[in-house]
Amino acid sequence: MMPDPAPVVRRGPEAWDDAARIARAWDPEEVADARGFARRAGRNPGSTVLVAGAGSGAVGAALGPILAWNEPSGRWLSLWIPAGLHATAQARALWREIVAHGAGHGVSHLRMQMPVDRGADMAYLAARGFVEIERSQRVSLRIDVEPPPVVAPEGLELITLAARPELFGQILEVDREAIPDIPGDGADVPSAAYWRARLDDGTYRASTTVFVVDEDGRALAYAVLHHHAGRDDVADHDFTATRRDARGRGLAALVKRAQARAAWAEGVRVLRAYNHLDNAAMRAVNDALGYIRASDTASLRWDRPPA
Numbered sequence: 001m002m003p004d005p006a007p008v009v010r011r012g013p014e015a016w017d018d019a020a021r022i023a024r025a026w027d028p029e030e031v032a033d034a035r036g037f038a039r040r041a042g043r044n045p046g047s048t049v050l051v052a053g054a055g056s057g058a059v060g061a062a063l064g065p066i067l068a069w070n071e072p073s074g075r076w077l078s079l080w081i082p083a084g085l086h087a088t089a090q091a092r093a094l095w096r097e098i099v100a101h102g103a104g105h106g107v108s109h110l111r112m113q114m115p116v117d118r119g120a121d122m123a124y125l126a127a128r129g130f131v132e133i134e135r136s137q138r139v140s141l142r143i144d145v146e147p148p149p150v151v152a153p154e155g156l157e158l159i160t161l162a163a164r165p166e167l168f169g170q171i172l173e174v175d176r177e178a179i180p181d182i183p184g185d186g187a188d189v190p191s192a193a194y195w196r197a198r199l200d201d202g203t204y205r206a207s208t209t210v211f212v213v214d215e216d217g218r219a220l221a222y223a224v225l226h227h228h229a230g231r232d233d234v235a236d237h238d239f240t241a242t243r244r245d246a247r248g249r250g251l252a253a254l255v256k257r258a259q260a261r262a263a264w265a266e267g268v269r270v271l272r273a274y275n276h277l278d279n280a281a282m283r284a285v286n287d288a289l290g291y292i293r294a295s296d297t298a299s300l301r302w303d304r305p306p307a
């Protein structure tokens with residue numbers, strides 16, 4: 001008997017719609033969408049989307065830049081292999097293509113997030129050489145009814161970036177104090193250009209970036225949401241930060257409550273967050289605000305074996 005022909009791997013724009021379909025079947029909360037892939041592809045030529053096989057036998061993946069950690073030689077991997085397809089020819093073809101694409105773009109390592117309760121995926125990734133480097137909780141809050149207005153305490157004001165664009169520079173000041181304090185793998189402090197690019201392409205919105213400001217106009221805390229190109233109803237807390245000298249006064253919780261109301265007005269109905277398990281302060285804030293914890297997620301890393 002002749003062996004089956006190797007499955008065709010489609011890549012780039014011709015794989016976008018199928019990859020989004022596979023991703024959402026894999027996880028209904030997935031935010032992958034053709035418009036999101038297009039947004040990412042525009043930003044980074046080393047990004048790609050791959051689909052191997054067809055119909056219900058198809059498996060998919062996406063590779064994107066690792067901007068937060070400023071790792072130009074690494075890529076974020078999203079991998080969507082439906083249950084029962086891990087040992088198939090299409091899964092093997094997909095992995096070969098991921099490795100080949102990486103080699104063609106000077107990629108030294110891959111990172112990805114995987115919910116730890118996805119046993120078949122975790123085993124598949126371990127067998128390919130991925131190792132766990134840290135663990136986070138995944139939490140989410142449904143906002144099914146309009147959150148009530150949030151009143152700032154005496155002497156403080158809640159304000160969005162849309163209402164006061166000149167607060168932009170203070171984001172970078174707060175970040176310089178807050179980002180080094182996030183437990184785990186150290187993220188880079190984003191530049192003004194990083195922020196501008198995200199505000200321009202709609203990943204961040206000035207209308208849902210909320211500050212608490214004191215009487216002198218000093219931003220004490222702020223929170224920004226990551227909006228997804230294809231899912232207006234789901235947004236992720238990219239970052240919540242309080243200046244060091246203003247912590248422990250309830251300001252993170254305050255900006256997040258005001259932000260939930262701003263997000264509601266933008267059509268967001270689910271707010272999601274990922275918190276390193278050692279981030280006791282952020283976890284306490286989310287807990288107090290009623291966020292519900294799902295299965296924890298592992299941060300995994302794969303390093304290209306030496307040639």
Ligand SMILES: CC(C)(COP(=O)(O)OP(=O)(O)OC[C@H]1O[C@@H](n2cnc3c(N)ncnc32)[C@H](O)[C@@H]1OP(=O)(O)O)[C@@H](O)C(=O)NCCC(=O)NCCS
Nearest residue numbers: 178181182241242247248249250251252253280281282284
């Ligand atoms: C996380 C952060 C935004 C919290 O800001 P904040 O304005 O101090 O937060 P709040 O005052 O609203 O609440 C802090 C809560 O954490 C609790 N907390 C603080 N440190 C804690 C610790 N080590 N263990 C347990 N709880 C702790 C406080 O008791 C408080 O809870 P309570 O209101 O139930 O008492 C701030 O610490 C920060 O900027 N950290 C660095 C950036 C960061 O990690 N951002 C989140 C990335 S996912």
